[in-house]
Amino acid sequence: SAVISQKPSRDICQRGTSLTIQCQVDSQVTMMFWYRQQPGQSLTLIATANQGSEATYESGFVIDKFPISRPNLTFSTLTVSNMSPEDSSIYLCSVGTDEAFFGQGTRLTVV
């Protein structure tokens, strides 16, 4: 198993600003994954972050909007840039491939 810590757990941000979400894992992992869960919806994969290489983004998500860093095998950040109210969601990081483990999520509200 893996223990995943996300910061912040929640935030309220002004439109046009950016927020960086941190994800810390208690063990070294090759791949980390970022998901978005819009209000009342299911989870959608944003991107896969592999240490030492550029993140791979899913259709509908771009690096300029959601830049990701992966400086080492236990840490990653996701930035939500130039936010609008439509970005209000829960953002979750995840590790593991066979059995995926998820953080508690960051609840973002953009006003």
Place this chain on the structure above:
Amino acid sequence: DAKTTQPPSMDCAEGRAANLPCNHSTISGNEYVYWYRQIHSQGPQYIIHGLKNNETNEMASLIITEDRKSSTLILPHATLRDTAVYYCIVRGYFYGGSQGNLIFGKGTKLSVKP
């Protein structure tokens, strides 16, 4: 799009077995059936997965039909803490370690009532 179909909601009495169905008629031979649940305001939690044989662990049992087109997750003695959204997911095994096809559908909202 998700490759599974689940009822949007179900109720279950506390202490009774909760049987959550899932249809996956287009499943291919190398695809597994995974179950996760998401308790309110928490991240999803892995429950169980299987290929074609029935599986059991400390949380639940997974029954997969012989033709593999449907499955049932069984919580043998549901408690109030089992109230959650349950997701049935079909995915292949990627040796490259990709989680890319972990596609969440809408799931079943299970309400366990006293």
